[in-house]
Amino acid sequence: MSTSVTSRALDLLGAFGPEHRALTLSSLARRAGLPLATAHRLVAELHRWGALARLDTGEYVIGRRLWDLGLLAPVQAGLRQAASPFLHDLYGATLATVHLAVRDELEVLYIDRISGHASVPVVSKVGSRLPMHATGVGKVLLAHAPEPVRGEVLQRLHRVTPYTVTQPARLLEQLRRVRAEGFATTGEEMSPGACSVAVPVRGPDGEVVAALGIVVPDLRRERARLVAALRVAAQGIGRVLTSAQWKQGLA
Amino acid sequence: MSTSVTSRALDLLGAFGPEHRALTLSSLARRAGLPLATAHRLVAELHRWGALARLDTGEYVIGRRLWDLGLLAPVQAGLRQAASPFLHDLYGATLATVHLAVRDELEVLYIDRISGHASVPVVSKVGSRLPMHATGVGKVLLAHAPEPVRGEVLQRLHRVTPYTVTQPARLLEQLRRVRAEGFATTGEEMSPGACSVAVPVRGPDGEVVAALGIVVPDLRRERARLVAALRVAAQGIGRVLTSAQWKQGLA
DNA sequence: GACGGTCCTTCCGGCCAATGGAAGGTAAGT
DNA sequence: ACTTACCTTCCATTGGCCGGAAGGACCGTC
Structure with missing residues (x-):
């Protein structure tokens, strides 16, 4: 195993896709293959930075900050x-x-x-x-x-x-x-x-x-x-x- | 300090902006306030995943994978x-x-x-x-x-x-x-x-x-x-x- | 061709931050 | 009241991160 923290965080982002624009914490964890507690911590960090945003339903979506970054590509x-x-x-x-x-x-x-x-x-x-x-x-x-x-x-x-x-x-x-x-x-x-x-x-x-x-x-x-x-x-x-x-x- | 790995990786991404679309490894490290060796390791990981791409000049730019993600926001x-x-x-x-x-x-x-x-x-x-x-x-x-x-x-x-x-x-x-x-x-x-x-x-x-x-x-x-x-x-x-x-x- | 500059890359032992099982809390459905 | 599924917090253990240092590539300049 020995997957690094960074790649785990990236895998969480990679869980999003055209078919999955809004994901709950647990489905994120499932799709990224991470224990729930671990996903929770990482997602919180991504959210704090603005990479993820949270809808009023509790689901997570890609945040504005990543939108900004994407446009720079x-x-x-x-x-x-x-x-x-x-x-x-x-x-x-x-x-x-x-x-x-x-x-x-x-x-x-x-x-x-x-x-x-x-x-x-x-x-x-x-x-x-x-x-x-x-x-x-x-x-x-x-x-x-x-x-x-x-x-x-x-x-x-x-x-x-x-x-x-x-x-x-x-x-x-x-x-x-x-x-x-x-x-x-x-x-x-x-x-x-x-x-x-x-x-x-x-x-x-x-x-x-x-x-x-x-x-x-x-x-x-x-x-x-x-x-x-x-x-x-x-x-x-x-x-x-x-x-x-x-x-x-x-x- | 005690900045987590994840936030450091994100700070590296945050170093990019409208005025800084292409950055060398060392300027990335400077702008993110990280030691060169640390930045090197993290950037390599981001690059491997596709969050960053490398121009033939050696400079890094936002990669296609982040472009994809950004469009989902x-x-x-x-x-x-x-x-x-x-x-x-x-x-x-x-x-x-x-x-x-x-x-x-x-x-x-x-x-x-x-x-x-x-x-x-x-x-x-x-x-x-x-x-x-x-x-x-x-x-x-x-x-x-x-x-x-x-x-x-x-x-x-x-x-x-x-x-x-x-x-x-x-x-x-x-x-x-x-x-x-x-x-x-x-x-x-x-x-x-x-x-x-x-x-x-x-x-x-x-x-x-x-x-x-x-x-x-x-x-x-x-x-x-x-x-x-x-x-x-x-x-x-x-x-x-x-x-x-x-x-x-x-x- | 030696030198100073800037850049990139690799290495490794100490140490601390990430880990994830477990427990507790909320909410909805039966 | 029971079940299921979700989110959140805690904390002792440990394995991955850290970053100074050393080495190498590639300029230009003297």
Whole structure:
């Protein structure tokens, strides 16, 4: 055993997640694998510092101080900053949910998002990770990912909705077309009633550094217009991405 | 002394701030008031867990794992979510930098922000805190703050630019007008070349829960139109803010 | 090429702070 | 009144933390 105090405290923080935003002391202890008394002491300390806050129900949640800290993280800061205005343009032109995402290991990491009043409800949130084979931005990133990654992902095509592509051969063919045509689409493959289009964002050296996508209820009618708008925005982002700003993002 | 290990680790994290996003090991140790060897051990542990990341320069920055955690914090989550679409509308209508802010003790805390291509460069950032007496959103929040808070703030009107209002009597008169007219303005009081207009966002019970503001290079020409647009957006946000969604935000 | 500076990393024995079982208190459900 | 589940406090034991010191890497400067 011999786990250090620090790592225990961190494990308590790690017990929080998208599915577990509010936890009682005892569930925190359980999830972190700590004796209740120990968890109690550590949680009290985290709470005193402001890393955790306590709701009036007695449950603990991530505190404001960690929110502050999180915002300081240089997670693709250069990319986010460069892309922000273009995302707004794109939203203005389409009034659809707009996504900016990068690849994180075998998943898609959503870096920024805009959704308006009438947008289709979608699962994604800034900071959330979703499977690559079932999202528009995911397919774009997968199509341009290094071969080993693609291999790994193709082995684990789990079904999300009835329309999710789960046959490796079929997905491979789609990826080929993504590279050839320069955009990817999905049709209710991640969540019912949501279709998406996405294009690659290319950095100064021409390599794909991110994907830009939008989610709409129906794709058939104006795919051409959407792809055009996406391309304009993606090119704009790429132009702004000088290597100076870009170096900040870390793996 | 007798500072616990955990609080020492947290102090190391607390050494980061808007002005100090990247720190070397030794400056971390200095800022946290820890012996180098101790800091080294703790930082290594934080790094291993992913709370800190290391740039290729050897400096440490806040890591992705803390970014993830921070996004889980329910810091005005209900408000942010409710307001988001209206912020975009507002940006679309004005093409100016748009701010959503709440009061945090004696300062303004920026909850969300949109800035486009041509917007005036401004200091604010999501998560940053600025003085209330020199910003549009600040004046709105101050005008509707409880008396003790207003008293405190009026005693500390430090000058930021040559145009900053530093006479308590004059600011009080402005706040009176803010309450009467329903909007606040600033003219280069926080940063040169930036003027702002802001209006209150009222919750279900009519109390002021946030402020909505925009920053423009010049105010004289279309103040009326901007105020009108702001009011529409603020009312929209207020309407969406059911008490159910609102309870999440914590002090 | 020796020197002064700043940085990072490793080591290890003394000592003190973290540990966690146990007991007591609260609250809700049966 | 019993049961279950939660939170909080206490304290004797002990094992992990502490941090001075030593060593190494990497600048620039003389």
